Amino acid sequence: MKLAFVFPGQGSQAVGMGQELADNFASAKAVFDEVDAALGQDLSGLMANGPIEDLTLTENAQPALMAASLAVMRVLENDFDVNVTAASFVAGHSLGEYSALAAAGSLSIADAAKLLKLRGQAMQKAVPVGEGTMAALLGADEDLAAQAVAAGQTAGVCGIANDNAPGQIVISGATAAIEAAIAKAGELGLKKAMKLPVSAPFHCPMMQPAADAMSEALAAATINAPAVPVVANVTARPTNDVETIRRQLVEQVTGRVRWRESVMWMVEEGGITTLAEAGAGKVLSTMLKRTTKDAKGQPLNSAADLEAFAAALKEEA
Structure with missing residues (x-):
């Protein structure tokens, strides 16, 4: 299989996401602890217990979904010996692009959490409710x-x-x-x-105040070259250039999420045959079925998912 790791966006959140991994793998719990410490918030408690109304708030959902995705990646690496470099590309849907960058070592988990908290707050403030x-x-x-x-x-x-x-x-x-x-x-x-x-009109010009806030935050953020190229939402093309990544994350706030094009580029030009969806739910895997028959989606949510996925990779190696 030729592999890409993909990371879900807002809407995939659910109470209990990542909890099985945190209960069974110290490496997953460490991710949640790291995010809680970075934010000064018991986000992992909210993820575990709800209420869903609070978890769905943009400023909570964004870092929470990243945490669930990075818990999967950390367990794969530490407990199943599967590194992100097993993939040819990473990509994420909207906020999932931050998860992809953290998975590829471009952002630290703590910085990704802080940036996503700010991103959620800035997007919510950008437009008065109802407008x-x-x-x-x-x-x-x-x-x-x-x-x-x-x-x-x-x-x-x-x-x-x-x-x-x-x-x-x-x-x-x-x-x-x-x-x-x-x-x-x-x-x-x-x-x-x-x-x-x-609660707001995301990914349109009305989000410009949020883009301005993210421009300032990202200018000060430490961004490293990713271990594998990241296929960007705004271009549907891969990059590993740090300044390009910084600029595209700002453009992404007001720009179109070109997910269909991103998937088709990975499959048709990148030769990807499996898109492993790391984190909560299986929204991206479901969308993949509508997009192409030349690649399959592999949701990675549970310990059983990860074990089967790692075994399949080893069989092919």
Whole structure:
């Protein structure tokens, strides 16, 4: 198998995520302890016990999902002798790009946690509640989505935020503009267009105040060259250049998450046959099935998942 590690974004959080690993592997618990110490917060307690409403808050969900992903990677390395360099690439969906960078040694876990806490807070503060929102356009291709967006732009800021998979595009912007785009999507005959239960319009120009905050924070952050190239959200292409990574993390706040393109580049140009999804849930593996039949997804959540994955890698070696 030719491997990429991929890391989920917001929406994959669940109470109890990573708990089995923390209970059974000291290396996983150490990750959670490190994140708690960096943030001065009992985030691991919130992850273990909830409530889900608090865990879902952007400023908590972002570092929590990174912690769950890095716990998987630390257990793979320390307990199953599988290093990130077993992969040809790493990539992450939105906040998952920070998880990917931490997994590849580009960011420390503590710095990734602090940056994601700030990112979550800055994204939440950027737009007053109610002034912006997001919507999923199900069954839309890029052309149909562009037509819906154009209709939305007559009422305000509106753009494609996430190109997740064929037929799964998310738009973001001012509430009135998103409502106009949804109405146009209905006229175009899209299968479904619906608002998402989000607290802010992520990945659109309305997030510029958050991008400014992240620009300042990232300018001061220690970023190392990653052990394997990181496929960036904003370009759907790999890089291992530190200053490029720094710049693209800022651009990512207002820019489109080009996930479908990232997956297709890894498969078609990078020759990837397995995308191992490290962390909570299996959202990326499910989207992969819609995107290509030339690669398979491998969710890595539980100890059993990790053991089977490590055994399969050793068989191939």
